Amino acid sequence: MNKPKHERIQKQHTLLRLGAYLFRYKWLLLLAVVLTFASNTFALLGPMLSGYAIDAIQPGMGNVRFQEVFYYAAYMLLFFFASSIFSYLLSILMIHISRQIAYSMRKDVFNKLTELPIGYFNTHQTGDILSRISYDIDTVNTSLSTDLVQISTSIITVIGAFSMMLYLSPKLVLVFAVTIPISILLTKYITGKTRPLFRIRSAKLGELNGFVEEMISGQKTLRAYHQEENTICKFKEKNKAAVDSYYTAEYYGNITGPCVNLVNNLSLSFISIFGALLYLAGSMTIGNISSFILYSRKFSGPINEAANIISDFQSTFAAADRIFRLLEEEEELIDEPDAIRFKNEKSNDTEPNHSNQASTPSTLSEQTVIIEGDVTAQHAYFSYQPDKPILKDINFHAKPGTMIAVVGSTGSGKTTLINLLMRFYDVDKGSITVDNYNIKHVTRRSLRSSYAMVLQDTWLFHGSIFENIAYGKENVTLDEVIEASKAAKIHSFIMRLPKGYDTILSDDGTNISKGQKQLITIARAMLLDTNMLILDEATSNVDTRTEQQIQSAMRKIMANKTCFVIAHRLSTIQNADCILVIHEGKIVESGTHDELLEQHGVYEKMYMAQFEG
Ligand SMILES: Nc1ncnc2c1ncn2[C@@H]1O[C@H](COP(=O)(O)OP(=O)(O)OP(=O)(O)O)[C@@H](O)[C@H]1O
Numbered sequence: 162m163n164k165p166k167h168e169r170i171q172k173q174h175t176l177l178r179l180g181a182y183l184f185r186y187k188w189l190l191l192l193a194v195v196l197t198f199a200s201n202t203f204a205l206l207g208p209m210l211s212g213y214a215i216d217a218i219q220p221g222m223g224n225v226r227f228q229e230v231f232y233y234a235a236y237m238l239l240f241f242f243a244s245s246i247f248s249y250l251l252s253i254l255m256i257h258i259s260r261q262i263a264y265s266m267r268k269d270v271f272n273k274l275t276e277l278p279i280g281y282f283n284t285h286q287t288g289d290i291l292s293r294i295s296y297d298i299d300t301v302n303t304s305l306s307t308d309l310v311q312i313s314t315s316i317i318t319v320i321g322a323f324s325m326m327l328y329l330s331p332k333l334v335l336v337f338a339v340t341i342p343i344s345i346l347l348t349k350y351i352t353g354k355t356r357p358l359f360r361i362r363s364a365k366l367g368e369l370n371g372f373v374e375e376m377i378s379g380q381k382t383l384r385a386y387h388q389e390e391n392t393i394c395k396f397k398e399k400n401k402a403a404v405d406s407y408y409t410a411e412y413y414g415n416i417t418g419p420c421v422n423l424v425n426n427l428s429l430s431f432i433s434i435f436g437a438l439l440y441l442a443g444s445m446t447i448g449n450i451s452s453f454i455l456y457s458r459k460f461s462g463p464i465n466e467a468a469n470i471i472s473d474f475q476s477t478f479a480a481a482d483r484i485f486r487l488l489e490e491e492e493e494l495i496d497e498p499d500a501i502r503f504k505n506e507k508s509n510d511t512e513p514n515h516s517n518q519a520s521t522p523s524t525l526s527e528q529t530v531i532i533e534g535d536v537t538a539q540h541a542y543f544s545y546q547p548d549k550p551i552l553k554d555i556n557f558h559a560k561p562g563t564m565i566a567v568v569g570s571t572g573s574g575k576t577t578l579i580n581l582l583m584r585f586y587d588v589d590k591g592s593i594t595v596d597n598y599n600i601k602h603v604t605r606r607s608l609r610s611s612y613a614m615v616l617q618d619t620w621l622f623h624g625s626i627f628e629n630i631a632y633g634k635e636n637v638t639l640d641e642v643i644e645a646s647k648a649a650k651i652h653s654f655i656m657r658l659p660k661g662y663d664t665i666l667s668d669d670g671t672n673i674s675k676g677q678k679q680l681i682t683i684a685r686a687m688l689l690d691t692n693m694l695i696l697d698e699a700t701s702n703v704d705t706r707t708e709q710q711i712q713s714a715m716r717k718i719m720a721n722k723t724c725f726v727i728a729h730r731l732s733t734i735q736n737a738d739c740i741l742v743i744h745e746g747k748i749v750e751s752g753t754h755d756e757l758l759e760q761h762g763v764y765e766k767m768y769m770a771q772f773e774g
Contacts, residue, residue: 168356171482172478174485175478175481175482175485176478178481178485178488179301179481182262182265182266183258183262183305185261185262185265186258186261186262189254189257189258190258192254193251193254193255193258193309193310193313194313196247196248196250196251196254197247197251197310197313197314197317198317199243199244199247200243200244200245200247200248200251200314201244201314201317201318201321202317202321203240203241203243203244203247204240204241204244204318205317205318205321205322205325205459206236206237206240207237207240207241207455208325208451208452208455208456208459209325209452210233210234210236210237210240211233211237211448211451211452211455212329212446212448212449212451212452212455213229213233213448214229214230214233214234214237214448215447215448215451216446216447216448216449217229217230217233217448218230251310252306252310255305255306255307255309255310256306258305258306259302259303259305259306260302260306262301262302262305263298263299263301263302266298266301266484267294267298269488270293270294270298270484270487270488271294273487273488273490273492274290276492276493277490277492277493278491278492278493278585278586279580279585279586280545280586281490286367286368286370286371286372286374286375287371287374287375288367288369288370288371288372288373288374288375289367289368289370289371290487291370291374292363292366292367292370292371293367293483293484293487296363296366296370296480297363297480297481297483297484298480298484300363300476300477300480301477301480301481301484304473304474304476304477305477307473308470308473308474308477311463311466311470312470314463315463315464315466315470316463318459318460318462318463319460319463319464321459322456322457322459322460323456323460325452325456326453326456326457326460329445329449329452329453329456330439330444330445330449330453332435332439332444333432333435333436333439333445333453336428336431336432336435337428337431337432337457337460339428339431340424340425340427340428340431341464343424344421344424344425344461344464345464347417347420347421347424348417348421348464348471351413351416351417351420352417352471352472352475354413355410355413355414355417355472355475356475356478358406358409358410358413358414358475359410359414359472359475359476359478359479360478360479360482361406361409361410362403362406362407362409362410362476362479363476363479363480363483364406364483365399365402365403365406365407366403366406366407367483368399368402368403369399369400369402369403372395372396372399373396376392376396410472410475410476411472414472414473414475414476415472417471417472418466421464422461425461425464428457428461429454429457429458432450432453432454432457433454436450436453436454437450493605494587496603496604496605496606497601497602499528500528500602500603500604501528501529501530501598501602501603501604501607502528502529502530502603502604502607503529503530503531503532503595503598503603503604503607503608503610503611504529504530504531504532504607530596530598532595532596532598532611532692533561533596533692534559534561534562534595534596534611534692534693534721534722534723535558535559535560535561535595535596535597535723536557536558536559536565536582536593536594536595536693536723536725537557537558537559537593537594537597538555538556538557538581538591538592538593538594539556539591539592539593539594540554540555540556540590540591540592541554541555541556541581541588541590541591541592541593542554542555542588542589542590542591543577543581543586543588543589544589545577545586550746551574551577551746552574552577552578552581552746552747553746553747554591554747555578555591555747555748556748557739557741557748557751559723559725559739560723560738561692561721561722561723562721562722562723563723563724563738563739564723564724564726564734564736564737564738564739565723565724565725565726565737565738565739565740565741566725566726566727566728566734566737566739566740566741567579567725567726567727567728567740567741567743568727568728568729568731568734568740568741568742568743568764568767569742569743569744570744570767573743573744573745573746574743574745574746575697575727575743576617576697576727577746578743579695579697579725579727581593582600582612582695582725583608583609583612583614583695584600584603584605584608584609587601588601595608595611595693610689610691611691611692611693612691612693612694612695613685613686613687613689613691613693613694613695614686614694614695614696614697615679615682615683615685615686615694615695615696615697616682616697616698617697617698617727619675619678619679619681619682620682621666621678621681621682622666623665623666623667624665624666625662625663625664625665625666626655626658626661626662626663626664626666626681627639627642627662627663629666629681629685630642630645630646630662630681630684630685630688631685631688632685633685633688633689634688634689634690637688639662641688642662642684642688643662645684645685645687645688646681646684648684648687649680649681649683649684649687650680651677651680651681651683651684654677654680676704683696691722692721692722692723693722693723693724693725694722694723694724694725695724695725696724696725696726696727696728697727698727698728698729705732708733730771731767731768731771732771734754735754736754737753737754738753739751739752739753740752740753740754740757740764742757742762742763742764742767744763749762749763750762750763750764
């Protein structure tokens with residue numbers, strides 16, 4: 162498809178989607194149309210009344226019909242007053258509608274973010290996503306509250322003024338009409354040229370936000386590596402690009418108004434000359450000419466403004482386009498209609514349970530099953546990008562309640578394996594099963610809630626320590642939270658804080674140490690009644706003594722839970738039931754610590770390297 166056609170289709174699509182949002186408020190919009198109509202009709206009567214008032218003034222002192230002049234002036238005042246009131250009500254109504262639309266759009270975008278596959282966040286800058294949810298939605302919102310009114314006002318005014326001009330003098334309309342096509346063509350030409358500039362403007366701003374977001378989150382690294390000046394330089398470049406694209410878009414966007422204005426002013430000279438001739442011929446009064454000129458100004462005004470509105474609308478289109486592109490991103494595939502739902506043995510879930518024979522695959526009509534946590538991978542393959550296999554022929558069997566350690570060099574595929582267990586991604590070939598149920602046929606939500614997970618990059622949110630630990634489980638009591646904290650060896654630290662469990666963690670928990678953060682996330686995971694646990698470098702930030710304490714507590718809590726542990730420090734996984742050694746995406750060795758040492762292979766080399774280190 163050629164580019165202009167594609168752009169046109171894209172524009173129509175954006176317009177349709179925007180229309181769908183507007184349609185939700187159809188009755189309010191109908192009221193807005195009525196108010197616009199009323200306000201503009203009253204305003205349109207003004208010039209006619211002014212013409213009548215002028216015609217009541219004849220040359221010579223005694224010839225002014227004051228009564229008539231006052232009569233028309235009073236009506237003019239009344240109509241303009243009514244027009245202003247309706248116009249005010251209209252603005253209030255449009256602000257209300259646009260606020261509602263901005264609210265729904267933000268809600269939709271936010272909900273969408275929770276439905277997008279994890280991969281989306283790997284390929285899109287956070288700042289750019291933030292820019293869409295804040296700046297782009299704001300742009301659309303402002304445009305809807307002002308531009309829509311202006312457009313409808315313009316349409317009514319143009320039609321109304323043109324009809325009045327026709328009524329006053331069709332001949333003079335012919336003279337005036339010469340300049341209309343010129344101004345319309347000019348507007349069309351300039352807006353066609355400027356449309357892409359507005360799209361670039363939004364994209365550059367998104368890039369700038371992405372950069373600033375990266376810079377803020379990486380402050381420590383930035384300073385440690387003395388990148389301040391370098392970052393400032395890069396920021397300057399991006400800031401300049403954003404400002405330049407803004408300037409270019411506005412520059413060309415605003416050129417339309419004055420150009421069209423010039424053409425319209427030409428018409429004023431023509432009307433004056435031909436109006437004078439018609440007056441001499443006796444076919445028009447001075448009042449008529451005055452009214453005609455006022456209507457011609459009213460007519461040209463919206464055409465001038467239309468150019469500005471169009472340039473505004475172009476930035477709205479660009480912003481709306483970015484919002485809808487995000488909303489149209491492919492979501493995580495929906496679960497199969499008859500997908501199985503896992504239920505935790507210990508959970509208080511009251512939903513009926515049909516199958517208790519964990520190792521017997523249920524029929525698909527039996528939706529909910531209790532699982533024990535028997536995890537098997539059979540000839541599993543996976544790649545993030547086509548033709549770039551990351552995991553190859555992965556096979557293992559984790560019996561319920563056992564601890565499986567995954568070790569391997571950086572980039573060997575350990576985290577990817579965890580991603581597959583949680584179904585953040587699906588295997589390309591082969592299968593992963595839990596209690597003999599292929600996880601492809603299990604609802605993602607129930608599968609994920611069968612695991613407790615502690616990740617390398619601890620994530621805490623702005624809230625109390627209690628809320629942070631209780632995250633993910635409903636109706637948790639303080640006693641339960643304390644029990645989990647004690648097991649995670651963080652209770653005594655929390656109790657030493659002036660506000661204990663009510664202490665508010667600042668954004669991302671920056672007011673406590675990394676190790677303490679990690680212990681809080683471990684307490685959070687311990688609180689969940691799951692059959693399976695994933696610890697991705699979970700104890701990497703705590704000292705060896707605390708780590709040993711945590712491990713012993715975990716062993717106790719994890720009795721009968723299947724646990725996957727990714728660890729770089731091999732000392733922490735020596736008592737694992739099975740260690741999987743991954744090398745370049747393949748499991749090259751597996752067995753207990755002693756068995757692997759006896760094999761004198763990759764594991765032994767890794768172990769000796771750490772031991773010697
Ligand atoms: N989202 C992604 N898109 C494309 N490639 C990816 C993605 N995530 C990881 N990879 C690639 O997959 C390979 C395995 O990455 P993975 O994160 O699983 O390694 P890892 O063993 O956990 O490493 P580390 O010990 O450093 O955490 C790496 O080569 C990495 O570059």
